[in-house]
Amino acid sequence: MLIATWNINGVKARHDALLAWLDSRKPDIACLQEIKSQDESFPREAIEALGYHVETHGQKGFNGVALLSREKPIEVIRRLPGDDGDEHARFIEGIWQGAGERRLRVVSLYLPNGNPVGTEKFTYKLAWMERLIAHATSLLETEDELVLAGDYNVIPEPIDVANPQNWLGDALFQPESRQAFRRLVNLGFVDAVRAASDAQKTYTFWDYQAGAWQKNNGIRIDHLLLSPEAQERLVSVGIDSHVRGWEKPSDHVPALIELAR
């Protein structure tokens, strides 16, 4: 059971790359962020032709998340609880029935960027994180196998950034952002990529500007958080860094976990 998360930065711009990656990597579940597409204009047919079930939560112009899966989910939730006035499409949760009583629950989330610090955008980011912590607390009580995957827009620790001093004023590296992320993890999750990286620097994002990819000036902001029930089944962790070197790449690359069936 291969579960991936990838911020594709526009499904129209990434149409060919997405299909090529799906066809070669063949994840069982793919969590996408920043589809930048409305549900009706998402390229559903081309993805279904590769054998995927498609669930989207899009909006016009920006944001938007999706769940692609080999098996059809038994339930899909398209809203992070806690603020009925929040219109941003940043959350989609699917439930899949496993063998026996086991259930797998996978969230594709696109956490607010929050820049610039000191504005309502940063306040919104921190409020969104509080809502995520509250929702994750209730999801852990289900004892389903749970994977919270997505673009968290949080650099957890200095090891997760090539040049920490360049990010000190950025919303992604603020003490408040990092502390909220730690509180989320400390509910009982494991940060799968960090746990598998053995104290090595590992990145999932390289900016388009100033040759960041060529200089390996990256940050690790795409995370897969595993509940205890999911941790028990963890087999391996990977990052498809090579995708960043493709023609017309996203600025993010896929991160993946393998769970025993």
Added chain:
DNA sequence: ATGGTTGGTAGCCAA
């Protein structure tokens, strides 16, 4: 070095 680049939309914003 307060720049640089990309995507989506529409005459700039988000990242």
